[in-house]
Every structure is written in C-alpha cells, then in structure tokens.
Amino acid sequence: MPYSGHMPTPKGVGSSPLTGLSARLLVLTIFFVMLSEVFIYAPSIGRYRLVYMEERIAAAHLAALATASPEGGAMSPRLTAEILEHARSHRIVCRSTSELKTLVGEASLKIDEIYDLREAAFFPLIWEAFLVLGRGGNRIIEVVGPSPRAPETLVRTVIDEAPMRYEMLGYSERILFLSIVISLITATLVYISLQLLFVRPMLGITESMIAFRADPEDARYSVAPSSRTDEIGRARRELASMQSALRQALRQRSRLAALGTAVTKINHDLRNILASAQLVSDHIRVSPDPRVRQIAPTLLGALDRAIKLCSQTLAFAHDGELPPSHTRFDLRPLVEEVVGDLGETGPEGARFVCRVPQDFAVEADRDQLRRVLTNLILNAYQATAKTVSIGASLANGSVTIEIADDGPGLPEPARARLFEPFSGSSRIGGTGLGLSIARDLMRGHGGDVRLAASGETGTVFEVVLPAEAAPAAR
Ligand SMILES: Nc1ncnc2c1ncn2[C@@H]1O[C@H](COP(=O)(O)OP(=O)(O)OP(=O)(O)O)[C@@H](O)[C@H]1O
Ligand SMILES: [Mg+2]
Structure with a gap:
C-alpha cells in the first residue's frame, strides 16, 4: 500500500501552526501588502490634496461669476459674505484678460502660505500633503490657479487649511481600512493555497521519510508517486523511486546474506570431501602405471588448491576476504x-x-x-x-x-x-x-x-x- 498521508502523524513531523511555513508567509504577506499600500497611498494623498484645491479654485470662480449683477451695481457686504462662505473662502480674486473681480470678506487677513497650482509637481505634492497631515491647528492659505472652466482666468482664493486636513485624514482612514481588509484576504488566500499546494504534500513526504527510516523494508510506507508536474511532484517521484531502489537493495542484501550462510555450510562439507579425496589420491603417486603417476602432481595440486579455496571462503564468511x-x-x-x-x-x-x-x-x-x-x-x-x-x-x-x-x-x-x-x-x-x-x-x-x-x-x-x-x- 503506497503511503499517501493517511497514517497517524509521526511525532515531531507537523510544526506548530504559529511557527510553520504558512504562518510565516501569512505574516509576510500582510506586511508586503501593507508596504505596497504605502507606496500607493503616498502619491494618492498628494493627488487628493491637489484635487481638493482645484475644487476650491472652481468653486471660487463660480462664486465670482455669481457676483455679476445684471444692474452692474456693487454687491451688499451681506451677500458677499454669504457667497464667500458658500465657496468656503475668505477672499476671491479672479483676473481674466478683460476683467478683474474681487470678493473680499475680512480685510485684514494674514496669509500663512501661498500655493500656486501651476507649479504643482509630483514629489513636492506628496511631501506637502504629509506636512499638512502632520500639522495641528489651522492656517490660512492662498491657492492660486487657472479656473478649470476658463483656463485663461487666473483665480486666487484664500481658504482655511484645517477642513482640507480633516478630509485628507478621512481619506487616509478609508485607505488604511481597505489595506487591512485586502491584506487579510490576500494573506488568507496565500495561507490556504500554501497549505494545499505545499505544506500538506511536504508533510506527507516527511511522514513517509520518517516511517521509512524507522522500517525501511515495510513497503506500506512507500510514498505514492504523484502525477503532479511541479517540484513537489518531482520530489515525490524521486523519493518513491529512491525508496523502491533502497528496498530492493536491502532485499538483495538479505538474500546474499542467506546465500552466504548456505555457501559457507556447503564449503565446509566440500572441504571435508576434498580432504578425503586428497587422502585417497596420495596413493596414485605410487601407482605402477607411469601415466597415472604422471598426472598425480597436477591432480594433487588441484585438490590442494581446492581445499585452500574452501578454507579461505570459510574464513571470508567469518571476517571478509583475506588480505593478499x-x-x-x-x-x-x-x-x-x-x-x-x-x-x-x-x-x-x-x-x-x-x-x-x-x-x-x-x-x-x-x-x-x-x-x-x-x-x-x-x-x-x-x-x-x-x-x-x-x-x-x-x-x-x-x-x-x-x-x-x-x-x-x-x-x-x-x-x-x-x-x-x-x-x-x-x-x-x-x-x-x-x-x-x-x-x-x-x-x-x-x-x-x-x-x-x-x-x-x-x-x-x-x-x-x-x-x-x-x-x-x-
Ligand atoms: N571474454 C568474454 N567474452 C564475452 N563475454 C564475456 C567475457 N567475459 C565475460 N563475459 C560475459 O560477462 C558475463 C559475466 O561474467 P562473470 O565471469 O562475472 O560471470 P559468469 O562467467 O557468467 O559466471 P561465473 O560466476 O561462473 O564466472 C558472462 O556471463 C559473459 O556473458
Ligand atoms: Mg565467469
């Protein structure tokens, strides 16, 4: 019966689920997915901030357009304040080739930093996004950029930085949550695949090797050759053929041992028979027939060597071939x-x-x-x-x-x-x-x-x- 992993697991074969290969790969997969999410997150948070500022520019331009009263008169301060609040801005300036429009809420406003979207570049955007996330409190910033609706109109809008940071933090939380979910799902899938494709077959191979070591001649513990074409399948096939070759060699060895015993016994008796033949043959030395006397030395020499060979074989059975x-x-x-x-x-x-x-x-x-x-x-x-x-x-x-x-x-x-x-x-x-x-x-x-x-x-x-x-x- 080929061994296909149904025997009770021999002691020490399976490693603990926490220290096993799959568990390590589970942790590594979570780590790598999180790491790749960081690489995705960095440019996307920079881009998120850019889009936020572009939206503010668009809203400011829209607000400036709304101020064009049909009568052409000046707007009331209340209406101006409402329009500015709607555009989440403190001050809006729109300059096109033909006209200049200004909506001013608070006159004395201290601007902390000016961001010109025409100069926005990939790495500075990422860096500035992280600076914004790490900063506490609120700053007043001025965003400058062409209106998405009318690129020839340059819009300047003065806004609070804090709302932008809150939205960026919310976005980061969503990304983090998504990353955790993705990495857990990926890691679980990797874990299950590894268990099925690698760990279990490896366990079967290891069990068979241990059982084989304990009793190499018991064919029940042969690993079943697999039809898989990958490395595991190859390892199983190689192990199966190694086990069968070894088993055959062991059987051959015991057959030889049995044969050796039988030959030793035969040799022993043969030596006795040859010794009696030698005794009798001694008489032919003194035979009256000259032809018989002539073959005597050859015959006696042959008998002598045969007895010696028998003795040496007996000695070999005891201690191996005699040294020359x-x-x-x-x-x-x-x-x-x-x-x-x-x-x-x-x-x-x-x-x-x-x-x-x-x-x-x-x-x-x-x-x-x-x-x-x-x-x-x-x-x-x-x-x-x-x-x-x-x-x-x-x-x-x-x-x-x-x-x-x-x-x-x-x-x-x-x-x-x-x-x-x-x-x-x-x-x-x-x-x-x-x-x-x-x-x-x-x-x-x-x-x-x-x-x-x-x-x-x-x-x-x-x-x-x-x-x-x-x-x-x-
Ligand atoms: N000179 C040779 N010419 C052709 N075949 C040979 C020659 N020497 C050996 N062989 C072949 O090699 C084989 C092995 O030889 P080996 O002497 O080991 O065993 P054997 O002669 O068959 O048996 P024994 O144990 O009685 O010597 C022989 O069976 C024979 O087929
Ligand atoms: Mg021969």
Missing part, C-alpha cells in the same frame, strides 16, 4: 600453470598465446592472481574464443596484464552491470560472480580489473597491479 599475502614471482610460469590447469576446458581447437616477457616479475598474492587469471581466461573460453592471448607491461608504476580474446564480444545485457555480483551474467549456468570476485581481489591489491575493449572481433580485459605492493597491504 604478497610475494615476488615470475608471471609467465603462473600464466602457463593456469592454462595447463584449464586444460581441455576451452573450445575445440582453441589456441593460447602467452606474450608475457621472460623474467617479467610481479609482486602480488600468487594464489589470488591465479584465481583472477583463471576467471578471465575461463570467461574467454566460455565465450567460445578461438584464441586467447595474455601480455604484460610495466608503465607509470603499474603492471598491466592484458587478457585478449577473439570471441564474439560482451553480450549487451552483460555490459551494464558487468562487475556486480550475481548481476552481470548472461551465460546459461553462469553465476555472475567471476568478474566481481576478480575485481575485488585486485582492488584488495590496490589495483583493478577493467574492461578495455569489446566488440565483434573480441574482448580485452586488463588486470592492473601496483608495480610494488603498498607497505600497508603487505
């Missing part, structure tokens, strides 16, 4: 021994060419190198190669032994996992251990076994050895 015991010896006789031991194993008419120079000495564990060469030559024979040749050279502090054959080359399935135990074999009856053992043995020497070439004309493997054994490996 280095000696210096000539390579050519060893190669000839190996070929002699393999005897008739090769295909009919198979030819062996030893290109190893006379007196070419190597420093290695002789028995282990014998096993490596046996495996490689045997592989070539089993691949039905007609000619197998072995050469050796020394370069850059390394000895390279080359085992070349003219067989059909490595089959495609064998290539991918050639040196992995039980994986590289594509031969009927093959276990896929030969190359893996050979490589392990040579790596134990500080060297390696590698595939140098393979194609239709044959295969070349290289056994690499340090020319001089490292002191630690001795």
